[in-house]
Amino acid sequence: MSQVELTLFLESAVRLGIPLALAAMGETITERSGVINIGLEGSIIAGALGGALGALAFEGAGLGVMSGAMAGMLVGLVFAAFAIGLGADQIITGTAVTIGGLGMTGAIYQARFGATGTELSLPTLAPVAIPVLSEIPLVGSALFAQAPTAYFAYLMAPIAWYLLFKTAWGLELRATGEAPAAAEAAGVRVRLVRLVATLFGGAMAGIAGAHLALAHAGTFAENMSAGKGFIAIAVVVLGRWNPILVLFAALFFGAASALQFFLQALGFDLAYQIFLAFPYVLTLAALAGWVGKSRAPAALALPWEPHR
């Protein structure tokens, strides 16, 4: 494999990994507060459509990303209303939100652009090369010549890590995810913390979706999230609920998705579908292999009612 091919592979790996990283980092914060948001997929697809429509309406990809974030946050709000507000089961609520999100975006898209829609052409998020860093041989262009959302992801990791482990707010968040009763007794507003964490996760997933539409594909297609929300949840496990490790795990998965180019370049000729299935199989294998080495927040997915 030539250097050019390897560089292309790495660029693809990062490009495919960024949406995972964004969504997974958001979900890390959400899960650290004790909430598992299976509806993440719904936030991503909402962000993709929201990003697309926003970019068209405001004639700019940047505002498109903001719209995507808002859309993702809105879906997160619906999830929070039921799972946190009403205390409904988080798994089922999340499943419903995903089904609804995929359906709603599909319906809106079909309604506006017709069932056999002509491909939207959207204002795209052009890659921005960072001087000097992007010149580094091999990895430079892969890591530092990406869309701005990628840089946002890189920055988010240490920021999230710092917030989580070094600030009083992060301590409260972690306490909420480990022992909400104790947090409440210490004066923490558990449901508010969880709501904020969930909205943050939704917004990040929305940005991930917007990245998919505006930086990656350059268009919107129904169900274009293709299960990235679910893989993101697995990435959170693999990254041990640590934002920095989660970033790396996500990039690793981007590499797995990009593998089809790598293997084709090496001369393997497997069916296209097997390549498509590969990331999911790899996620399963990774989950199986990593077991026992990390521990979820103790109160994750458990319903909690405040005293009153």
Place this chain on the structure above:
Amino acid sequence: MSAGIAPARAREAALLGLGAVTLTLGAGSVLLLLGGYDPAAAGAAMLRGSVGSWNTFVSITLVRSVPLLFAGLAVALAFRAGVWNIGAEGQLYAGAVGGVWVALTFTGLPSPLLVPAVLVASGLAGGLWALVPTLMRLRLGIGEVITTILMNFVGIYMAAWMVHGPLQEQRGVFPQTDRIIEAARLPALIPGTRLHIGFGLALVIAAVLAVMLRRSRFGFQIRAVGASPEAAAVAGRINPARVVFISFLASGAIAGLAGGAEVSGLTYALYEDLSDGWGYTAIAVALLGGLRPGGVVVTAIFFGALQAGAGAMQRDAGIPAAWVDVVEALVILAVLGLDRVRAARAATSTVEGGA
């Protein structure tokens, strides 16, 4: 931790279901209005497309409800045992692949042997598809929500690969299998209609599950483990792992039958995108049916009507077919919401925080 909602007494479950449907109709209408559509026209089109005539009802609605019925029963059984089987979609595809493979391979067998063979194969394949998540949960303690969802994707691509490759039709033009021979096809349940005996089989399975859960020892163990694995183990000396193992695989097998019955009863071939998200719809079907086999039969037909009417809705009222997914989501949320209301009212006689 039991799966999500506590299936209340039958009467409560029915009330909850009706309430959820009413709420959904209301919320759905509001959303339609916001989108500039006419809810009344939508409703009328939907009714016409689903129950407008006897033929429509039998040959479209009931036919559409068959895979939902199988998958809904699969999901209900799993949830009752405390197993989050979100993987009915993948298990369904696995079942379809298994069934169609037998149908295409053992063409020498006479119909009375081939038809059951096809169905058994699809059940086995579905059960096998559930094996990986089952083992990951029992041996490695990995939650089955994510693993079953991941297996869905693997299942869909596996089936796609099959019809592009090993099982592709002779002339190799389209990504689909050859049509299966007459002897492998499910006969019609009502002659002259498209309704095949798969529907009857599903009803039989529903009856068996109902009796099992209510009356058999194993059914009791399933309910106990689903409600409280700790109490089942300590007070009942039941082995939760064994119960989970059997229920999970059985659930996969029944979901596999959904695929097998569809392929051998309706389409007579396998192609990509066989399922329209039935595995996920099944979750709404199971929940709305209160996780009871009898309820699932009713709700599967209801959702069959929804899906049947969706096409008419799109043609006549211009509403995109994806709208049905939104309705499903609303149904699930409505059931959850109402269940919380029920739980809040039931928490009457327990004293909190007092010693």
Place this chain on the structure above:
Amino acid sequence: MSDPLVRLRGVQRRFGRVQALAGADLDLRAGEVHGVLGANGAGKSTLFNVLGGLLAPDAGSVEIEGAQIALGSPRDAWSRGIGLVHQHFTLVPALSVKENLALGLRGRSLAEISRVVEATMERTGLRVPLEASVSAIGVGDRQRTEILKTLLRDPKVLVLDEPTAVLTPEEVDGLFDLLRELAAEGRAVALVAHKLDEVLAVSDRLTVLRAGRTVLTTERVDATERALVAAMVGGGVADEIALGVHRMSLKPEVPALDPSTVVARLSGVTGDRLSNAALEVRAGEVLGVAGVEGNGQHELALVLAGRVRPATGGAQVPDEVAFIPQDRRTEGLVSDFDLTENIALALSRLDRFGAGPLMPWSGLAEEAERIRIRFDVTAPSVATLAGALSGGNQQRVIIGRELALGAQMLVAENPTRGLDVAAAAYVHGELARLAAEGLAIVLVSTDLDEILGLSNRVVVMTRGRIVEVPENERTREGVGALMLTGRSQAG
């Protein structure tokens, strides 16, 4: 006589059909230690949860330093100087002691918090391992951390809810010294308990709650045990039983049988929190297993009851062992099942209900009805959901069910926890009766009085090991000392 720091008047609170507080009054004054007494279910914890901002009262007033306040959350209570030390620890196991102490303290840097923590530890003599994870420290340390956490916020009012249940007698003395000091500093200290002698030892004034109301408030000097007990239990329960429950003078009527019929034997059992545990259980005796919670008692109970196979070592237990688990709601009953189904959980395997793949529902329903009547379970019918019953009635169902097994041995884990006086007396009566009839009983309890009052033999569990208590040391002090020396570090 200064004005009280805290004045609670006519506080009412109901949960569904249960009136937990029906007009409770309480005055807490600066400089005094105030003991709040009451049987289980009298409303003590509920009252203080109201003061602590965790619960809203349905009626009544809360006055702090003369001003009437509505406390909307624990944060509100903290800001008014109310410090509540809870009965069930409110620490986050996964975080370190230091992080737990810092939790919820806004507006101060971590460095500042560290300084205040050190200073407070100096002053009070409460030392805790700051860097250790809470899940790794012992119960005594957790208690101290809880108290420190509260003291860090410099509360004017300090309330401790049942703090002594998990402490050895020596630790209790230390705690009481601290409380007197804190009161002397000008705080109002309140101690909630149902153990009479402890409260009498440390309080300046006492208040008794019964059925959600304040029935007696008195100075310590004026208080007599008899009057307090009478106030706690009111009419309806014979004086002797009431006093007996509190003095635990319920000695078993039949002395221990000679060691002939060994019903169960453990040797070298090691595993989950058990370390080379060895034990023999004989017919007709009550074997008391004492110890502070968390030393392996639950694991021992599960092994003895045959619910769990030990990782290593030999465990010979009978096929059928009746088991009353301490967590009624999670391990004893399925809340969403009705009485018949809950009883079926344990009994459906029995031969007398028949074999075969179908559940013998009619036979089981009859048995359930029989149990309901025989054990006086207050429930409309056997179709009532177990979750709707009170703690005492749930315990009756479990006892009735387990006894119907006809087993040779019964393992009872903290069987009277959370029960009111009458229900507790009932349980103790049943246990004594069963032992007299020849049943082998293992009584695992963190309540020393319960153990000493009922057992023929006593062993102490510390760190997964079992130590027999010699006959002459079967007193609170003796057993307490054993509980202490069994541990490698104090606390």
